[in-house]
Amino acid sequence: MAEFNIRSDAVDVEQIMEQLRARLQEKRGVDYTEDQIRELANVKLDRFLDPKNVRSDLLEHFRRQNERSYAAADESMGVPAFEPEDVYRSSRGGIGRVLHALRRLLRPILKLFINPGPLLESVRNLSTHARLNEARNRRRAELDVLMYEVLNNLVVEMTRLAIDMKNHRMRVESVAARLDFDERRGRALEQIVQFRTNAAPSESGPAGDVAPPHDSNGESGGTDKRRRRRRRGRRRTGSNAAPAAEASAEAAGAREEAGASTPQNAGNEPAESAGPGSEAGAEPSGDTSEP
Amino acid sequence: MKLAVVVQRYGAEINGGAELHARYVAERLSRHVEVEVLTTCARDYITWRNELEPGIDAVNGVPVRRFPVRRERDPDDFGRWSRRVFANRHSILDELKWMDSEGPRSPALVTHLRRAAATYDFILYFSYRYYHAYHGVRATRSQAVLVPTAERDPALGLAISARTFRGARALMYNSHEERALIHAVARNQHVPGVVVGVGSEIRGGASQARFRARTGIDDPFVLYVGRIDENKGCVELFDYFTRYAAEVSRRMRLVLVGTPVIEIPAHPRIRHLGFVTEEEKYDAIAAADTLVMPSYYESLSMVTLEAWAMRIPVLVNGRCDVLRGQVIRANAGLYYESYEEFAEALRLIETERGLRRALGANGRRYFNRHYAWSVVEGKYLAMLEHLERANRDGPRPRVEPEPGWLARRRRVQPPARDIVDRLPVGPAAKTWETGEFDTTGSAVSGAADTR
Numbered sequence: 001m002a003e004f005n006i007r008s009d010a011v012d013v014e015q016i017m018e019q020l021r022a023r024l025q026e027k028r029g030v031d032y033t034e035d036q037i038r039e040l041a042n043v044k045l046d047r048f049l050d051p052k053n054v055r056s057d058l059l060e061h062f063r064r065q066n067e068r069s070y071a072a073a074d075e076s077m078g079v080p081a082f083e084p085e086d087v088y089r090s091s092r093g094g095i096g097r098v099l100h101a102l103r104r105l106l107r108p109i110l111k112l113f114i115n116p117g118p119l120l121e122s123v124r125n126l127s128t129h130a131r132l133n134e135a136r137n138r139r140r141a142e143l144d145v146l147m148y149e150v151l152n153n154l155v156v157e158m159t160r161l162a163i164d165m166k167n168h169r170m171r172v173e174s175v176a177a178r179l180d181f182d183e184r185r186g187r188a189l190e191q192i193v194q195f196r197t198n199a200a201p202s203e204s205g206p207a208g209d210v211a212p213p214h215d216s217n218g219e220s221g222g223t224d225k226r227r228r229r230r231r232r233g234r235r236r237t238g239s240n241a242a243p244a245a246e247a248s249a250e251a252a253g254a255r256e257e258a259g260a261s262t263p264q265n266a267g268n269e270p271a272e273s274a275g276p277g278s279e280a281g282a283e284p285s286g287d288t289s290e291p
Numbered sequence: 292m293k294l295a296v297v298v299q300r301y302g303a304e305i306n307g308g309a310e311l312h313a314r315y316v317a318e319r320l321s322r323h324v325e326v327e328v329l330t331t332c333a334r335d336y337i338t339w340r341n342e343l344e345p346g347i348d349a350v351n352g353v354p355v356r357r358f359p360v361r362r363e364r365d366p367d368d369f370g371r372w373s374r375r376v377f378a379n380r381h382s383i384l385d386e387l388k389w390m391d392s393e394g395p396r397s398p399a400l401v402t403h404l405r406r407a408a409a410t411y412d413f414i415l416y417f418s419y420r421y422y423h424a425y426h427g428v429r430a431t432r433s434q435a436v437l438v439p440t441a442e443r444d445p446a447l448g449l450a451i452s453a454r455t456f457r458g459a460r461a462l463m464y465n466s467h468e469e470r471a472l473i474h475a476v477a478r479n480q481h482v483p484g485v486v487v488g489v490g491s492e493i494r495g496g497a498s499q500a501r502f503r504a505r506t507g508i509d510d511p512f513v514l515y516v517g518r519i520d521e522n523k524g525c526v527e528l529f530d531y532f533t534r535y536a537a538e539v540s541r542r543m544r545l546v547l548v549g550t551p552v553i554e555i556p557a558h559p560r561i562r563h564l565g566f567v568t569e570e571e572k573y574d575a576i577a578a579a580d581t582l583v584m585p586s587y588y589e590s591l592s593m594v595t596l597e598a599w600a601m602r603i604p605v606l607v608n609g610r611c612d613v614l615r616g617q618v619i620r621a622n623a624g625l626y627y628e629s630y631e632e633f634a635e636a637l638r639l640i641e642t643e644r645g646l647r648r649a650l651g652a653n654g655r656r657y658f659n660r661h662y663a664w665s666v667v668e669g670k671y672l673a674m675l676e677h678l679e680r681a682n683r684d685g686p687r688p689r690v691e692p693e694p695g696w697l698a699r700r701r702r703v704q705p706p707a708r709d710i711v712d713r714l715p716v717g718p719a720a721k722t723w724e725t726g727e728f729d730t731t732g733s734a735v736s737g738a739a740d741t742r
Contacts, residue, residue, distance in 0.1 A: 011649040013622050020625075020635045027631075121371065 061146050082127035084120035292324040292675065293410065297427055298417040299395055301330035301357075302343070303350050308593070309440040312489045313417040316438075317353050319490065319668050324675075327411075328355040329403065331395045331423075338363050339395035358400035368392045377445040377708045383699045386451045390422055401426040408434060413675055415463075419455050420446045428458045432690060433682060436674070438463045441473055442588040443612070448710030453477035457691055461678055463487045463671065465591035467620075467719035468612040475714050483681075485674055488591050490664035493600045494569070499578030502571070508562065511641060512544040513606065514579035516572060516594045517586075519551040519563075524585030524608055529556050531633045536560050539634050543641055545583075548575055573601070580647065581606050581624075581640045589613050596662050599623050599654030604647055606636055616718030623654030 088103040090096030110116065298313040305311070317326050328350070332341040339360045348355040372389040375381055400423055404414065408431045416424045419439040428435040437459035441447055456462065456477035462484040464470040474480055503509060513532070519525050532545045533556065547555065547563045548571075555563050567575070576582060582598040584607045592614060595605050599621065607614035609626035618624040625636040640647055660666070 011622050011646065011653060013619055013625060013650075016625065016639070016646075017636075020632065020639065024631050024635060125371075 082124050292412045294324050294326050295329050295411040295414040297329045297423050299421045300333055301328050301355055309418045315489055318351055319664055321353050326353055330357055331360050331397045332357045333360050333395050358397045360395040360397050364394045378706050380702050381704050382702045383450055383694055386449045396422050405430045425451055425455050428455050435459045436461045440590045441469050442590050445708040445711050447476055448707030450704050466613045468616050469590050471719050485670055487667055487670045488662055490662050490667040491597050497573035497577040502574035502578040510542045510544050511580045512546045513581050513583050514546050514575055515583050516548045519549050521553050524587055528585040531630050533558055535634050539638050576601050576603055579603055584614055587611050599658045602651035602655045604650035612718050621657035623650050623657055
């Protein structure tokens with residue numbers, strides 16, 4: 001970042017201002033002028049007005065309206081323009097021109113009685129305002145149609161977004177529930193492993209011989225096969241299912257070694273997420289229930 | 292030498308920019324030449340109501356002759372004529388009617404000028420846009436010296452304004468920017484002119500300790516002196532300062548001196564002191580870290596010069612050509628054009644003590660060189676002597692013919708605002724030292740070209 005280098009004995013204001021602007025430029029990344037910022041804002045608005053599903057020429061309509069908005073004020077509208085001279089004119093062709101000249105000649109006499117100047121000026125102003133208002137109303141009406149279309153598109157998009165959001169919320173809730181279940185299962189498995197390390201030495205000798213040998217599918221006996229068949233239809237797929245299944249099989253083997261289901265794991269469901277890669281994933285007991 | 296000073300209002304209690312300027316100049320020049328002030332009986336610049344007695348008076352030892360205003364201003368009528376001449380194609384007659392509706396219309400003053408012109412050597416007119424200046428300059432061409440006090444406002448684009456600038460015998464400008472603006476709009480390079488401005492008398496003994504004891508403000512502060520008005524850029528100043536106070540500095544305060552026209556935001560670090568005495572004002576300036584001048588349109592900021600005279604740097608609105616030009620030429624302050632620049636510049640002034648001191652010292656030097664009363668008086672007297680010599684020895688200045696009856700009524704004048712919008716913008720180049728006193732127009736042209 002540009003640092004200020006100011007020598008007290010020789011100050012140059014223009015140089016300081018240059019440094020100051022360079023510093024600002026570095027801060028902002030680029031030194032935008034007010035006009036540039038407005039231009040950027042317009043670009044954003046253009047993008048907003050021109051999404052894929054909006055009528056393709058809507059943006060053009062808006063732009064055209066904007067260009068016409070100021071030019072239209074001077075155009076001839078339904079309300080005729082009024083000039084102070086109009087009150088002296090006549091619409092009767094040749095006689096009208098004579099009348100006009102006559103009235104102009106007699107105008108000083110009229111001015112002896114009243115001063116029509118302020119009156120005519122006021123009428124002229126009213127006429128101008130009326131013309132402007134008419135032009136404005138016409139523009140407004142045309143813009144309203146376009147605004148309605150934009151509004152309609154906005155409502156459609158908002159509804160779509162609201163539905164999407166609802167779906168996403170439900171998906172998040174589902175994922176949270178599964179996560180919660182996995183955590184509980186993990187805790188249950190930890191307790192089983194703890195139980196095995198505590199219980200095995202008392203019944204089967206050394207800890208290394210506690211678990212019977214499992215095959216690669218984690219099968220450990222006829223009982224396990226029966227249980228596995230019963231629950232196969234409810235298993236889901238999952239990339240992280242295999243390790244969990246192996247752990248479950250290990251846990252089942254450990255319990256068979258122990259001879260019966262233990263009170264510690266009643267109510268736990270460690271094998272719920274076992275996938276096709278671990279079809280042989282064993283259930284610790286048949287009377288457990290899923291959450 | 293006898294000099295008449297003609298101004299729309301005059302009095303010790305009248306503090307408008309041009310009026311105060313006129314009073315200072317009259318009082319200072321009265322030490323060298325005989326001066327008489329010619330003015331109206333008005334005190335209020337909105338209504339021009341006759342509030343003072345007509346006849347001869349004296350203010351601070353200077354004789355003053357007052358003339359009644361014939362009609363008070365009708366705001367609706369004035370607004371209507373302003374719209375007509377500023378925004379529409381119009382005639383010279385419309386412009387004259389606009390001027391009448393603006394006021395103060397005092398035919399007695401112009402009649403006196405016409406009759407008594409021979410008793411004065413020169414007549415010094417202040418403020419180009421008023422009735423007295425237009426009709427007075429036309430009535431007393433060879434003696435008329437104009438102090439335009441012009442800003443970039445639509446009245447500058449009127450045809451009658453350009454005629455006034457071309458019709459005067461000489462012009463005393465307030466700044467280089469004002470001169471460039473008038474040259475661009477009136478093409479009056481042939482009229483002798485000099486950039487003078489106005490001096491300021493700083494009373495000794497200004498005390499920041501007295502200010503802090505009186506107000507209880509111990510923190511650093513930025514000072515604004517003047518009318519607290521949207522037209523003076525105060526709304527933008529409040530916005531910028533409140534953001535600065537929230538985002539940048541935890542100590543800096545904003546102190547306001549002057550009459551409020553708009554509501555001042557309730558903020559713990561904005562303090563309004565109201566209308567104060569001269570002594571209190573100078574105490575406040577002495578205690579300030581910097582003086583801020585947020586106005587977009589100034590022909591000359593006297594309080595800026597006062598701050599420089601007291602070695603206080605200024606922070607000005609860079610969109611005002613005059614203020615920006617002054618700051619660059621003086622090397623005595625910083626300027627801003629956006630909030631980011633305002634915040635950076637103010638933070639720099641707040642934190643860099645050495646810079647603050649250096650800018651203040653430059654300001655003081657600049658003031659002494661160009662705005663000390665001896666310098667200002669010298670420029671006025673030199674110009675008057677030059678004109679006296681030229682009137683005596685040289686050819687008569689050419690006189691622009693008056694438009695005829697039909698020409699005055701022909702609606703061919705473009706909207707004044709359009710003309711002003713097309714004028715060049717930006718500060719004038721650093722021609723202060725070389726183009727100081729110009730009676731031929733050559734140096735002036737050079738200055739305009741370098742813009």
